[in-house]
Amino acid sequence: MVWDYYNGKILFVTGGTGFIGTGILYRLLTQSTPEHIYVLCRGGYSKAESKWKSMLPASIAETLTRSNCVTVLDGELGDTATMSLEDETLQMLKRRVHVFIHAACSIELKKSLRELSYTVIAPTLCLANYALKFPNLEKFVFISSAYVNAHLWKTSESSDVAVEERVYSLDRKGEDPYESAPEIWREVQKNGTSHEFETHDFPWPYAYAKHLAERLVLQKASEKDALDKILIIRPSVIGPAEEIPYHGFTSYSTPSTACAAAYALHPGRKIILATRCDQPDQNATIDEVGVDLVVDRTLLHIACGTSGCVHAVSGEKRRLRLEDWWNAFKNERRLPWNVKPIWTNEDWHSSNLHQMARNFKIIGTSFAFAEDKTDQVVKSLSSEELEHLKLFTDRSQPYHHSLIHRRHHIHHLAKEMIKKNKLPVPVFMTGLFCRKGKPPHHYRTQSQKLAV
Numbered sequence: 003m004v005w006d007y008y009n010g011k012i013l014f015v016t017g018g019t020g021f022i023g024t025g026i027l028y029r030l031l032t033q034s035t036p037e038h039i040y041v042l043c044r045g046g047y048s049k050a051e052s053k054w055k056s057m058l059p060a061s062i063a064e065t066l067t068r069s070n071c072v073t074v075l076d077g078e079l080g081d082t083a084t085m086s087l088e089d090e091t092l093q094m095l096k097r098r099v100h101v102f103i104h105a106a107c108s109i110e111l112k113k114s115l116r117e118l119s120y121t122v123i124a125p126t127l128c129l130a131n132y133a134l135k136f137p138n139l140e141k142f143v144f145i146s147s148a149y150v151n152a153h154l155w156k157t158s159e160s161s162d163v164a165v166e167e168r169v170y171s172l173d174r175k176g177e178d179p180y181e182s183a184p185e186i187w188r189e190v191q192k193n194g195t196s197h198e199f200e201t202h203d204f205p206w207p208y209a210y211a212k213h214l215a216e217r218l219v220l221q222k223a224s225e226k227d228a229l230d231k232i233l234i235i236r237p238s239v240i241g242p243a244e245e246i247p248y249h250g251f252t253s254y255s256t257p258s259t260a261c262a263a264a265y266a267l268h269p270g271r272k273i274i275l276a277t278r279c280d281q282p283d284q285n286a287t288i289d290e291v292g293v294d295l296v297v298d299r300t301l302l303h304i305a306c307g308t309s310g311c312v313h314a315v316s317g318e319k320r321r322l323r324l325e326d327w328w329n330a331f332k333n334e335r336r337l338p339w340n341v342k343p344i345w346t347n348e349d350w351h352s353s354n355l356h357q358m359a360r361n362f363k364i365i366g367t368s369f370a371f372a373e374d375k376t377d378q379v380v381k382s383l384s385s386e387e388l389e390h391l392k393l394f395t396d397r398s399q400p401y402h403h404s405l406i407h408r409r410h411h412i413h414h415l416a417k418e419m420i421k422k423n424k425l426p427v428p429v430f431m432t433g434l435f436c437r438k439g440k441p442p443h444h445y446r447t448q449s450q451k452l453a454v
């Protein structure tokens with residue numbers, strides 16, 4: 003049984019106050035009885051408590067804040083494995099931990115590769131190296147991204163790019179994709195870039211940083227003959243939960259929500275987007291996936307002993323057509339005219355594109371992410387077990403229903419965009435562009451408490 007695997011286990015989670023990390027903790031604490039879960043958080047328990055209370059209704063937040071088996075460690079990622087923790091704590095984790103889940107990361111699509119080498123690559127490599135020394139380690143899990151392979155869009159002849167659950171070599175000769183990683187990493191540390199990054203067109207340095215981080219982790223594990231201890235989870239575009247902890251559980255780390263806000267604010271009737279699909283409205287796709295699916299696929303594959311790369315995606319059968327994704331934004335916009343996408347075949351970095359496309363460059367692309375490893379594991383589960391796991395996206399409801407639950411977040415992000423982009427609109431008038439939406443109940447009780 004999947005959940006039995008976690009009984010008596012000791013876990014260490016980075017990013018446990020984030021969108022995915024919070025979901026992982028909730029699921030573990032409600033479905034199984036781990037011996038202990040250590041959570042890394044910048045600011046320690048008080049920060050973690052206030053984040054969980056702001057993200058979750060009180061009764062659900064209490065599952066995390068009142069659990070005797072959760073200890074929050076005040077620390078942060080860096081370019082060593084110490085995480086600003088005491089040596090004694092590091093030794094204790096080393097002795098005790100069975101499962102190490104590395105989900106902490108700032109999603110900074112615009113940061114340079116040099117900056118990301120400090121915030122993404124170095125911490126991931128250091129933590130993998132540290133975890134692989136644990137005598138009881140069963141799995142080191144790195145939460146990566148399905149878009150580590152988005153450069154394939156530029157090299158594939160097809161306008162629907164099939165992506166397998168493996169590491170693609172960036173070497174022309176197709177040599178072992180992780181043998182070369184340490185040398186490339188030295189190049190990045192020295193020059194802030196690498197020849198392979200310069201010769202492959204990634205949508206963002208972030209995608210390449212995760213690509214290289216994956217290879218470094220796998221190379222380190224291969225050196226130690228421990229490839230079976232590595233699990234790399236690659237989520238696509240994360241959206242609100244479909245079911246767990248509750249329908250609509252969301253955060254601000256949801257790119258489609260930001261696109262809905264940008265759409266609502268756009269004063270014109272056209273938005274320029276790039277594609278090489280013949281009929282982009284029908285053929286371009288967006289692979290959005292509920293956070294609960296990412297959580298359950300992660301925990302399922304750990305329990306079943308899967309190693310290597312696993313996609314946490316909606317996949318070919320359940321991804322969204324661009325047209326359906328775009329049309330859903332119309333309902334959230336209050337300006338009385340719609341915005342049409344105008345397609346060009348310009349490059350995805352072109353400055354002629356609308357800012358939404360310049361930020362979220364995969365609009366206008368289509369990726370068919372394989373899900374073979376999940377399909378395989380599912381075959382070994384009983385129907386009763388399957389019924390209680392959230393492993394596949396449900397598309398029985400039209401997509402615009404999903405945006406209704408995000409109204410408060412769309413409105414909030416629109417306000418932030420007005421401030422950040424210095425738009426000539428007073429922030430208090432954001433309601434003219436998009437519906438305000440009721441804040442989730444726990445947000446309201448929190449602000450009432452503050453008012454008292």
Ligand SMILES: NC(=O)c1ccc[n+]([C@@H]2O[C@H](COP(=O)([O-])OP(=O)(O)OC[C@H]3O[C@@H](n4cnc5c(N)ncnc54)[C@H](OP(=O)(O)O)[C@@H]3O)[C@@H](O)[C@H]2O)c1
Pocket residue numbers: 016017018019020021022023042043044053077078079080105106107108109145146147148236237238239240241253255256257
């Ligand atoms: N959201 C998406 O659409 C998406 C899609 C694909 C992949 N992913 C990947 O999924 C992982 C988790 O994403 P998420 O959506 O859960 O992100 P999130 O909600 O922004 O959470 C990020 C977490 O990382 C922690 N963190 C960031 N920098 C840190 C540092 N220097 N030291 C310690 N902790 C740090 C944050 O802690 P604080 O509470 O201290 O800020 C927070 O707990 C990331 O690796 C991301 O790349 C996300």
